[in-house]
Structures are given as C-alpha cells and as structure tokens.
Amino acid sequence: MSTPERRKPFPFDLFEPKWQHAWLDRATFHVPNPGDPAFDPSRPKFYVLDMFPYPSGAGLHVGHPEGYTATDIIGRAKKRQGFNVLHPMGWDAFGLPAEQYAIKTGQHPRVTIAANVAHFKGQLQRIGFGYDWQREVNTTDPGYYRWTQWIFLQLYHSWFNPETGKAEPIATYPGTDPDSVRLAYVSEAPVNWCPALGTVLANEEVIDGKSEVGGHPVERRPLRQWMLRITAYAQRLIDELDGLDWPESIKLHQRNWIGRSEGAEVHFAIAGSSEQGAWGQSPSPAESPCSPPPAPCSITVFTTRPDTLYGATYMVLAPEHRLVDTLVTDEQLTAVEEYREKTARKSDLERTELAKDKTGVWTGAFAINPVNDQKIPIWIADYVLLGYGTGAIMAVPAHDERDWEFARKFALPIRAVVSPTPSLGLGGGSSPCEAEPLECFVGEGYAIHSGPLDGLPTAAAKEEILMLLEQRGLGERTINYKLRDWLFSRQRYWGEPFPIVWEGGRHHAIPESELPLIPPDLEDFKPTGTAEPPLAKATDWLRYHRVHHERGEPKASAFPLPSLSAIEGAEPAHGLATRETNTMPQWAGSCWYYLRYLDAQNPERFVGTDAERYWMGGGKPGGVDLYVGGTEHAVLHLLYARFWHKVLFDLGHVSTPEPFQRLVNQGLILGEDGQKMSKSRGNVVNPDDVIQQYGADALRCYEMFMGPLEQTKPWSMTGVEGIYRFLARVWRLVMEENQAGEWVVSAGVQDVPADKALLKVVHATTKKVTEDIEALAFNTALAQMMICCNALTAANPRPLSAVRTLLHVLNPFAPHLTEELWDRLGGEGLLADTPWPAYDPALLIEDEVEMPVQVNGKMRDKIVVPKDAPMADIEIAAQAAPNVLPHLEGKTIKKIVVVPGRLVNIVVG
C-alpha cells in the first residue's frame, strides 16, 4: 500500500501558484513610464536592479535567489512605501557560455537559449519575484542588439578630446587621420588566442594563462582586432568613483585594475649612434642632433622613480621591443634571437607565475645615462613587459627588487643612490661610490651619490630631477595606467555582428537605418579552428550591397556618415565591400541593459529621453538606486558599463555620468560542507527542490536569514526547516484545522485591542523591520518577526490588528503566505498594494527601565527605576541593590557613572 504523503504544516503548494498568477494577471509589479496614462508623477522613483543571468542549461542555483530576494524585498517594501519602483529582469544570452552549451548539445544557440530562458523565467516566477515582466529584455533579440550595434557606432564615430576631457563626434577632430583616434578602432597588436575556444579573449578573460571559460590554454598571437579606447577614460574612471556608494573594496579593486602611476619618461641616447653628453653641454634641445622628441637613436623608458636615475646601471628592453633589431650587435645576434624565440614560446604562465628566476641576454649595445654620461649595457629580458609603459626600463638594482635580482644573477653593477636616513648621505657628497650595497632598498629616503639631488628627500628629489630633465628635453612627467584598451572582437558566431563593412582594406560604418544587422542563420556555427570567424562561411551575407535610401538618411543619425564611394572612389553596388565577420564579446549586451529596461519597447531610440531622465534622475552621479550582484563582476562588467555610460553621457544621450549609484555585493553561498558548491563535490543545492519541499517563502526567508547579505555563508537544510517552522507558526497564528481536516480561520483571532506589552512588541517589530530593510539587514528583521510571532502565539485571544501588522511587515519576505492570510482575514485587495504600516515611537517607551549596576565595570545587580528618575535617586538605588552591597563593603566610592537609561557603574577603591 502506498503511504499518503505526510500532510504539510501549511498548504503552500496550493496558495503559492495562486498568488503568483494573481500578481501576473493584475500586472501588480508593472510600473508605468512618464507619459503613460497610469503614471503617478507625485511618487518618487526607486530603481532597483539585479545583475541579469546567463540563461545556462543548468538552471538557477541557490546563489541566484540570494541577491534577487534581497532586491525583491526592497522593491516590494518601497512600492508599499509610496515609490514608483522599477524592478526589471532580463537575459544575457549572447556569448561563450550559451554557445559552448549549444555546441555541446548540437542545437542552434537560438533554440537552446529560448528553452533556457523559459526555464529560468519559470524558476524565477516560482520564487515569487515581483518583476515588471513587460520590461523584460534579451540581449539576443534583434530589437535589443540593434541598439548595442547603435552604441558601437556612437563609439566608432567619436574620439576622446584631451582638451575637453570628453568624447566628441569625430567631425570635431582636427587631425588628418580620424581612424587613429576613434573610440572603436582596429589594431594589429598581439592578442590572447585560445585554440580550444577558437577565439581571442580579453586580458580579463584569461586567468593564469588559461581561458576563464573552460580553462583552455591561451597563447599570444598578432591578429587584426577591434579595440575600444577605454584607456582614454582611465582618469575619469578613477576620479568619478568618489561620488558612488559602492563598497570601498570594489572601488579599490577598480583603482588597482586601472593602475595609475605617476612618473617620468626619460630618453636615453644609444651609445655610438651619435654625439651624447646632453646633460652638461647642450641645454637647448634644438642644438642636439639626437635630442628628443626621441629619434631612432634613443630609447625612452618609463619610471616612477626618476630620483634614482643616477643609480641606473643598465637598461632592459622587452624581448619584443621594436628597437631590439636595430640595437643588437653581430656578436650577440644569435644569443638574442635564441632568447626571443624561447620567450615567444613561453606561455604567460611560464613568463610570470613560474619564472621567478630572471632570464635575459645582452644586446651588445650600450646606452648613455643622460645625467652622468655613463655607458650602460642594454639587455633584453622577459621580466620587462612590452605592453606597459614604453616596454623599456632603466634598471636601478639598488632600489628595485627585480632589477636587484637580475643584476645579482648577471653580475651587473649596483649603485646605491637613496639612503633610508639623512645622516648616511652626509659624507657621501657627490663623490662616486661604487661600493655595492648589501641589500636592496625600495623605500623612500634621501638622495646620495646623485649630484645635484644629494641630501634631498625622495619627493623633492623627484621634483628636482624632473625639472632638470624637462629643462634639457631629456624627459617629461608622465602618468601611466595598467589598464589596456578593451579587445572587443571575438571569432565566434553567437554575438552581435559589427555594423562595419570593409572595402579596399578600409573599414566603414553602415548606416543606422540598416540596423539591426542580423547575423546569417548558419547551420554550422562552430568555430572554424582558424582565426577566421564562423561568419566568414556565410558567403551571401558577407557581400555588402549598399542600400540606397529613397527616403533619405535615417533620422536618428547623430553624425553624417561618410559615403563609401566618396572615400574610396569605388562603386559599392558591385559587391566590392564585405562585412566584418568578427562578433562582439559577451560584455557588450550587459554594458547597457539597465538603460533598455527604462523603455524596453522603444523602436525609435535606445531609451526614450523622458524615461531616461525620470528613472536615472535624482541628482546623484549614478542613476540606478541599488544594484545587487556578485563580486566576480568587480572589474569587468562594472568597468565596461561605466565606460560606455560615460561615452553616452559625453555625447548627450544619457543624463548622468555614472550608471550605478549604490552597489551591494551579495556573498557567496557555500555547500553544506562549507566548500564552494560544485557538481564534482556533489554539494549543489537546487532551489526547485527546496521549493518543492518547503515552498518559495521558506526558500526566500532562509536565504535572508542565513546571515548578512554580503557575507559568504554555508547552506544548511536544517536551517531551512527552522524558517519553515516559523512560517508554519505564522500560519497557525491565523488558521486551525476543523474536525473535517480543513483549514479555517482560528477562533483565537479576535477583533480586540492589544495589551500594552503586545502593542510594544508589534510597534518595535514594525520599526525594526522598516529600518532593517533599508539597511539590507534582512536576517535581523526576520529575527524580530520571530519574536513578534512568539509573542502573538502566547496571546489569547490574538488581536486581529496585531496579527495584520505582522502580515504587513512579513509580506516582502514571505509574500505568498502573507497574501493568503491577508485574504483569509478579509483584507481588502492585494497586500502587495497596501500601504506600509507606520509605528508609534511613543509606544516603545517604557514607564520604568531596568538598569544594570556594575562595580568597577563588573555586572553585579539590576535595579528598576522610573523612566526619568533623577540621577541622585538612581545612584542611591544602585548602592542599595542587594548584590551590590557586598562589593562595596570596606571600600570607598570614588565615582559613580550613570548613563541614563543604560547602566550604572560604581567605581570603588
């Protein structure tokens, strides 16, 4: 015989779907835009945003609902507190994860994505999230990526004007070669090529020499690629963090990633290539045949310590440096070539992680240290990176760990020029001292053995040498950033095609009227295995036929597009032009999705002006009031989105300089074993199973009760049961079973006034929950509601008004249960539409207060005194307390500290 399933403590399986449908049918969480008939301009706006998911085949894991529940609680509470709440959701569906999944299953990504989106959406709806589904976006929808392509064209048609510090239309560029300054440009630089994935990757997508997706090896390879000039915004991306309410750790992370460092570029003449001795002889740069701007006979280095220039005893170029070929002597040619080949074969991993042991070879050439005319050897070594600074350094082994190591290994001279203390420098003067220091000193101190700099503290020495270098044209102040331009093209099928055509080796934008540019419907969308993108297989699509616009140029065009024929003098209608076959990276769609939500259906613009001003407005730099997501996006997504937003802001398309005002990172949820959840560990918790067994409200409340939102914390199934029991107690507060086994409203709930103590608990709960939601302290809000529930359970009869208040404040956490009980108790309309309760602070004040009494800081007894008893009375009562007396015996009272309403401390000696 089959055992009937044990009866559930409350019928969540029946009422949860019911209320989910009610919210959908009534569009409870739809919010109108300015201009819509239902729009209420008297309400303030609140834009609360989740990081939208990749709809992968695996479905949601319990990490997703953590942040999503937090924002849902905020959104539901704010709505009931009188805000127009925008809380949307969408799908980040282009890119590698989706495409890899499609390849694995052999189905077209369009098909798998549609299925995955349906799956994800169903899961989210079963948790009861109050999203405005009328604003749903999908980055792979032509109506969406049309505008991703449009934004790319804005980048393509713009340049960063250093004078104004802003992006401007390319037409304002005074130079002759606009292609050299566009924010979207083509580069031939070496890139991270991943053979297994068949694509290049951004620096950020390569971890330890392996691809972030899949962990495949990555190698360096020169390829023609689209780049976005994010480095132009480096300074603004640092500076404008200041106005944002982000965790300091994330701001710091971004600052470090951008990696600003102040220093100098110094020009070193190459010995033998021309006359040298610029320091003492020719103060005027114009007179020197070999003076800067750097001619081929000099090497420019970047340094943050120009004050150590006198200690530069050799020089190192990156092995790939352009000048190596011209510098190398015949004797050293073989060694250099061998070394360069060996380096090229090394993976990034070998070059950095494993290779703490320095390697390098001498080129045979010498440079001249411009301050003392010393001949110093020029080496190549792979500890110098081509991509940073000028790809060349002056080596100061006495004051740089890496140079020190290298100099020791190859027996190069080491010369101390900074002393940690001023006294050590006294005897030194300017006399050369070749005695090698015993250890490397990288800190700041006082210059020694440095001619005119001697005795100066490091900061002043830097200033002095910079002045001298600049006077003589031997160097200049520079600021360098670690941040590189953003490699923006991928050799994959599943991404936005570029709105670009090639003709005679040159690129041109297609007109906006031709957007969206839809990719060809390839049957075989797998990577080609070569650097040739899959789109190149679509021969028909590839051929570009210029569309003649009978109705003239499209209206939204911000800048007149150059005519192809005008530039090339060619006849484009004959198929001479071919489309760009690269596609955009996954990040493209997520760079601006928060803007599309504002006006998701707009066919005319990427976002309507009024909608953008309203939802992003509020007088702060960032428009989104609260953005919740994981730390894994601390630099990539958040930096890219800020960059695009600033470009759009500069060009006048959006009204704020920053996208996200307040950012909160939810913490990682670990498995029950305290380990990171993963399939291989078998500790993955599926939210569907939790809902099946305990209901959506229990899932939501447990995720919030686990601990502080931002903290990493382990899952516990018994913890879920604890919350489940709490929800069941709330249910039984209102409902009981009759003899037929049906749930009916309990006779214990009566319309009677609450007594004073109960009233206090209820109002204290309203206060605490209201404040804790604001502070995102959901765990303590739930703890208070448990206290309230326990107090109500003990009350007989249970006052209806008090029960209702608990339902009010519990509603954002457990929306289904509270909606059901609200309905059973005869509440009007949906609880989700009901105004948030107020509390009366007067009810929280006690007539009498209990005060602990300490003697010398140790708790001894407690006294109860009237709320506003005079200090003197309190002191007397405290000294008379039974458990205090023995501790005062034989001692003299030195002092009595009375903190009104808190405690008394009697100090005795």
Place this chain on the structure above:
RNA sequence: GCCGGUGUGGCGGAAUGGCAGACGCGCCAGACUCAAAAUCUGGUAUCCGCAAGGGUGUGUGGGUUCGAGUCCCACCGCCGGCACCA
C-alpha cells in the same frame, strides 16, 4: 610578496564604547500520545558550587577608558583578489 575581508557557544549568527551570545539550528528535559512523528513548554558558553553566588570567556599580546567583541598598536590563523605594471 601586495591588497582586501574575516576570526564570538556544538553550528549559522546578534550586539549606537554600556547586561556578550538576540533569533534560529542542534541537543537535553517535560507536556500531549498506547507509542512515535508533529506540536507546545522549559533548559542549554565554560569552570567551582546543593544552592545563592562566584571565577573565566569574543584568535594572541599590549594600550586608551569608569567601562572594549566594538577604538588604537603589534602579531597569528582562515577566506578572496592581484601578482615581475618599473
């Protein structure tokens, strides 16, 4: 190596410089039950004590203060990130 975070009962965690351990889990006892589950009630840091009460206690060691989990200094452990960026 550098940067950030974090250390509180058996567990998750709570605590504007003012009663450490709220709330929940677990455990123990009791009620209900023929019995169990569920539910309800009470207890539960640790040591001494029959108890009243007392000693100790928020990673370690110092300091500031009438009073420190909280503030300051120096360490230690764990977690995360960056990593030859000149």
